[in-house]
Amino acid sequence: RICVITLAEAHPLLQHGKTIRSVSYQISPSCSRLQNKVSGKSKRVWLVESGAQFLTELAPLCRISSADGEEYTVYSCIRGRLIEVNENILSNPAILQEKPSTEGYIAVVLPKFEESKNITQGLLTQKEYEEVLSKRRNSSS
């Protein structure tokens, strides 16, 4: 199952008043998510890509700097093969905030077939997420 990684609703970057200054896919001196080479030759056969980067939950996808000097790292959160990162947010960071769940997506990840079910089960439904958020708000007030 294909997964699209996006910023969560409650992410600080999506709160009022934040302006994004820059987005970078350079995770470390030797690793850039932009260099992810995914190759499949045949139309009929989805070959195994040896070039594509394999991500674990804590693998950083990109770093976003806001105008007020804060830096945020967006993590993969799931295990799988990195298929593509959204280059549109490099040229047009505004869409990250305007359309975080569609055009402003961060990356596309494809988990291993065997792990797919486990991963889906480990995610929250929209409802469960909202419950987490409301609990968080209640405990801080």
Place this chain on the structure above:
Amino acid sequence: MSSLTEKDRPIVQLLLNTGTCPRCIFRFCRVGSQTLYRHPYKDLMKDLKEFLRNNQEKEDTACSDMVDPPCKRIRLEHTEEGPDDLNQNGVLQQVPLVNDDDDGAAVENSTVEVCNVCLGILQEFCESDFVKKVCEKVSSAEYQFTSFVFSVSLPPQLSVRERAAWLLVKQEMGKLGLSLAKDDIVQLKEAYKWIIHPQLSEELGVPADGKSLFEVSVVFAHPETDEECHFLATACPDCFKPAKNKQSVFTRMAVTKALEKIKEEDFLKHFPCPASSPKNLCVALEIQCNNGAVFVAGRYNKYSRNLPQTPWIIDGERKLESSVEELISEHLMAEFKADSFNFSSSGREDVDVRTLGNGRPFAVELVNPRRIRFTAEEMKGLQQTINNSSDKIQVRDLQLVTREAIGRMKEGEEEKTKTYSALIWTDKTIQKEDIAFLDDIQELKLDQKTPLRVLHRRPLAVRCRIIHTMKSEYIDEHHFRLRLKTQAGTYIKEFVHGDFGRTKPNIGSLLNRTADILELDVESVDIDWPPAL
């Protein structure tokens, strides 16, 4: 050279003594007359022995009157059954033959020795009993055919024995200062077909034809001598690759290759020359029939938004009932009585997309059909049957086509245009004027990344596609219908909703709104194949 001559005598004697059958003897003497091979076995044996006896006569008596005018040709060709030609003097000379195992009075042996070269192929398996057996198998299989091709699979050790015989004969001829090239010898399979084709043809009532689609095949085996090839593995190990699926490493191909490589001395070291006489004949393991595939083409309409093209099965569980291919092919399978089918079409549509208009071209390959002939009327009837059986699909222009024609259909997939009708929703309201401009856009170029919904089975790529024309029909503030004519291979749904911005431009970007697709129909697939009926 069509029959035996003086020169052949020593060879004939040698081969007969070492246990080789008359027909194989002919082969090594380069006898090319097909009719000779077809003579009954017993007659051939008799004639050969007669041929040899005449030689003895000549040696025993210096006088050449005993044998008729020194016509060097001993004609073994009978015009009728009687042995007229042989006995010119009217008396059968009873001259004891050297090295003859038969007792002089009995010309025929009651038991036939299995030939040490062909292992019985040119003996028992040329007889009418075997022919009958084959023809019974063919009739019981109930195939429709107008000609046949008979193919025979021989055990590899035959090549080894053939080589041994050749070496033996070559040596003998060498003594006479003569040579024998491997290509001069009549091939066993060829001789076998000379004999058996006319018989099969007569029983089956149709001619033998190398190009026939109906194949009768027989596999022969000779377990007794199976290990005879094994020495080749030690002599030429690189010819024999490890066996897959427990099948023998000693395939015909591998054995032939090894025989080409192995040196004469090495061969003679490992294999007895002449080859030993086997106790048993070959066995015919399987007699099988197979008809070449036939192809049925047509165009289909799909009226259901809940029907996949091919069966949708995950982990052994069927997710949606039936499929386009099953609804069409089921009936074809039944009528043609085929083993299996292969369905293909000029592109395809999603489960939830209808195919309207003239329909989409398709072709079904029917594998090993028992029935192959259908009149135009019968095809129409078959079409009607399919159409009566389901309201989810309908077919038209159903007809038999050749394999080559399928290529034309696949061309269509890549090259021809398609037209669609899409029901589109927008988040922000629209007025008639907001969408009117779409009608004026021509040859709109799209860049489409592989849609997310197919990324798990297609490689990531960007494809350039063209929307040739569009026509919009306003419905209400949030809906309109769009008809489009596009290049083959365009993803329409993605053009409407944008696929996370990965298809650009898209309806959303053109209208500056968020758009989504509610319904999609294929209105036409613009290819003229198959011919309309």
